[in-house]
Amino acid sequence: MQHFLSDLRLIVISIEKNMNIQWLKLFDKVIVALLGVAGLLMGCNIVFETPAEYGMPHADFVLKGTVTSAATSQPVKNIQVVRPFWEYGYGYEGGYAAIGDTVYTDENGKFAFEFDGLPTMKYQLKLKDIDGQENGGQFVSKEIEGEFTKADQEKKGNDRWYDGKFVKTRNVLLDWEDAVVPMYGVRPAPFQP
Amino acid sequence: MNLKKQITLSLYRQHKRNQAQLHELNYLFWECTLRCNLNCLHCGSDCTKEAAVQDMPLADFLKVLDTIAPHVNPNKTMLALTGGEPLMRKDLEICGKAFYQRGFPWGMVTNGYGLTRERLKNLLNSGLRSITISFDGLTPETHDWLRGKAGSWERAGNAIALVAATPNLVYDVVTCVNKRTIGELEAIKNLLIGLGVKQWRLFRIFPKGRAEDNPLLNLSPEEFTRMLEFIKQTRKEGRIHASFGCEGFLGDYELEVRDTPFFCRAGIHIGSVLADGSISACPSLRADYIQGNIYHDDFWTVWNERYQTLRDRSWTQTGVCAACKSYKYCEGNGLHLRDEKDGRLLCCHLEMIIPIPQS
Numbered sequence A: 001m002q003h004f005l006s007d008l009r010l011i012v013i014s015i016e017k018n019m020n021i022q023w024l025k026l027f028d029k030v031i032v033a034l035l036g037v038a039g040l041l042m043g044c045n046i047v048f049e050t051p052a053e054y055g056m057p058h059a060d061f062v063l064k065g066t067v068t069s070a071a072t073s074q075p076v077k078n079i080q081v082v083r084p085f086w087e088y089g090y091g092y093e094g095g096y097a098a099i100g101d102t103v104y105t106d107e108n109g110k111f112a113f114e115f116d117g118l119p120t121m122k123y124q125l126k127l128k129d130i131d132g133q134e135n136g137g138q139f140v141s142k143e144i145e146g147e148f149t150k151a152d153q154e155k156k157g158n159d160r161w162y163d164g165k166f167v168k169t170r171n172v173l174l175d176w177e178d179a180v181v182p183m184y185g186v187r188p189a190p191f192q193p
Numbered sequence B: 001m002n003l004k005k006q007i008t009l010s011l012y013r014q015h016k017r018n019q020a021q022l023h024e025l026n027y028l029f030w031e032c033t034l035r036c037n038l039n040c041l042h043c044g045s046d047c048t049k050e051a052a053v054q055d056m057p058l059a060d061f062l063k064v065l066d067t068i069a070p071h072v073n074p075n076k077t078m079l080a081l082t083g084g085e086p087l088m089r090k091d092l093e094i095c096g097k098a099f100y101q102r103g104f105p106w107g108m109v110t111n112g113y114g115l116t117r118e119r120l121k122n123l124l125n126s127g128l129r130s131i132t133i134s135f136d137g138l139t140p141e142t143h144d145w146l147r148g149k150a151g152s153w154e155r156a157g158n159a160i161a162l163v164a165a166t167p168n169l170v171y172d173v174v175t176c177v178n179k180r181t182i183g184e185l186e187a188i189k190n191l192l193i194g195l196g197v198k199q200w201r202l203f204r205i206f207p208k209g210r211a212e213d214n215p216l217l218n219l220s221p222e223e224f225t226r227m228l229e230f231i232k233q234t235r236k237e238g239r240i241h242a243s244f245g246c247e248g249f250l251g252d253y254e255l256e257v258r259d260t261p262f263f264c265r266a267g268i269h270i271g272s273v274l275a276d277g278s279i280s281a282c283p284s285l286r287a288d289y290i291q292g293n294i295y296h297d298d299f300w301t302v303w304n305e306r307y308q309t310l311r312d313r314s315w316t317q318t319g320v321c322a323a324c325k326s327y328k329y330c331e332g333n334g335l336h337l338r339d340e341k342d343g344r345l346l347c348c349h350l351e352m353i354i355p356i357p358q359s
Ligand code: SF4
Pocket: B249, B320, B321, B324, B325, B326, B327, B330, B331, B332, B333, B345, B347, B348, B349, B350, B351
């Protein structure tokens, strides 16, 4: 499902760049319909996660954590952490597009997101080592999912639309890419088409 | 060793076992020539200007690639060209293009002597993705002495500067540390940083081939430990990513001087096609380690059905290794450090690590 969604996201972005507005709108309808189905399958509402205006329940979220090397237990700096979500009215008129909030872990391997949205409670993070060996090895990319729970609620909601503030710490362990550098061999490199 | 490290190494041990069972080929050496333009004191192969063994025709190696391509993901199978000196092959660009067309990333290990800006450009256009350049001394005196040719230091330095300034090319510099250079490491480090180098691999010269009888080449236990300490400190500094070569279980230095714990992947992830068509693992594994020959065996069949001694290392638990407490992590050292005829251990890294006064 995740692959399907990230593929979709890429398709959306590339079509957004290459097609005219009419086609984009039509395409977007198809995408939104598909997303509805995808959301149902995943048990969450991915299409309407972040409404533009609040006529619906909403909450504040803080999602933070530390990225650590599974093998050395050392914090890993400069890991790209993307929180993908869907937003109304982004990039073109009247549609939903996939965008991502992107941060990078600091010297201590820490990252944090603050956002508001529908209290669907689910989140997804995509972690990627973007600087090769420089942060202590090449780490395998990872995608994680999870949910905010009542236990994460730091601030109560009101009796209107506001559901309060949720703060979650989600630490992530990253594995090394098994870098084979035998004696008298070269460092492995990805193929580049 | 602290508990955290012990747990890591124990988990990693299981990972190694699993990997040995899976034995997924993801790294293939091609000894594309035995010709060389230098005359290194420590050379493992018997390279000369005009080698007795002819360069393997590209078509023969491509047949091997075509037999493995349906079974592996070519995009994730690294081809490492070694020699001799790969740049001695005039058709290197043609070879590279053929690998690229088949979807294999490829790289080469070079002494840099023949790497001009023009040649590098052509190689990059032929899909070159990774390069390793040897740099063995702070001055021509120590480098050219080891490499056996005047002018090789300068050429290697120029090649390194070229490569370090090339965007999107994976590379590293390797240094064979010996008695004459152990005291120069700090200065070599600064020189490399000045050239823009980010990745530096250091090894010890292993006592084989031409190296065996030269007392200046082999580090003493104290010098060896100093080198590990130097790598550890350099990694902490974070100005250049230094690491020790793939060989040897290093006890407390595990995970301090390399990105991953010790794992000799020969025959597990690493295969090779040597100049005469022999099918092996790392190029230094010859004689009894040879599993077949591409001129009368199918490489993929050999990869799947042979290599038993490389994947099940229990035979190495003899001699000092039999009573060694670290055997479970080490499994008898890298295979190139076991005699290719009788399997005897030639060198134990752990034994070479001694307490030294902290400088
Ligand atoms: S004695 Fe053998 S098993 Fe033990 S560390 Fe040395 S080489 Fe490895």
